[in-house]
């Protein structure tokens with residue numbers, strides 16, 4: 283059955299028409315309810331929906347506009363809660379649980395940390411997070427719970443976001459030292475990108491394929507050989523909420539793993555390593571094939587046997 287006739291897709295289209303007619307995307311009972319319904323409609327992973335196979339132009343246009351609306355609403359939501367949490371007299375980091383998606387970030391950051399640990403042999407000393415936002419929860423959770431000695435440089439195009447974000451960590455003795463903020467478009471961040479062991483690219487940086495690939499190409503140009511790039515993608519119905527990052531978009535990188543969660547962690551995680559590094563990339567090439575251009579690489583999905591049922595993990599091997 284064509285994807286556009288799918289009942290769930292019809293529900294998404296209906297939610298889209300309500301959301302796109304909203305006066306404002308700022309948090310309110312109505313906005314929260316609609317986006318809550320949208321997320322829960324897109325969460326199921328037991329569907330064979332592949333948005334890349336949708337031919338109906340109207341549905342394709344709807345999807346790209348919906349991704350932008352979701353990104354705008356996410357920005358307002360972060361701004362709203364960062365202002366509230368940042369207003370506490372004591373350490374705002376004691377109140378992060380007030381943010382409605384805090385638990386999702388705890389899980390997503392743990393997943394990203396585990397994948398990072400699987401593919402690197404040393405603890406990163408410096409990480410860049412591109413698109414950190416007013417609520418830089420990924421950086422905060424990684425710094426607080428997983429990487430106690432790592433400095434995290436947060437880049438955001440929006441100075442307001444950085445003002446709110448730095449206020450959140452300002453009263454924390456530890457993170458006020460280890461969280462640095464830079465206001466810039468990722469495409470203007472040039473010098474210094476080669477000093478990071480790991481670079482994260484937020485899902486909302488590059489909301490369509492063209493701008494996502496542009497950001498990746500820029501990072502490939504300026505990152506150190508052998509450095510790791512962590513990206514967020516989407517799979518199945520969740521690709522109505524966020525852009526997809528394909529292995530083909532990562533020229534100049536060795537794609538190590540693409541991980542599709544099946545719980546309420548919405549984003550898929552893509553981990554790749556910039557080619558040319560001498561140490562790890564070399565050893566990793568011994569263990570695994572370097573991804574050839576995607577029309578030559580055979581992607582096989584294997585059920586993740588690490589006790590987490592149904593998650594999908596894609597390993598990459600070139601066709602022998």
Ligand SMILES: C[S@@+](CC[C@H](N)C(=O)[O-])C[C@H]1O[C@@H](n2cnc3c(N)ncnc32)[C@H](O)[C@@H]1O
Pocket residue numbers: 356357360412413414415416417418419420421437438439440443466467468469484486487488
């Ligand atoms: C809302 S945050 C989401 C990240 C989330 N806070 C986290 O911790 O994972 C995404 C941010 O990306 C920023 N952004 C979008 N495009 C960008 C670009 N080209 N360069 C730098 N930042 C960008 C937006 O200003 C926004 O604040």
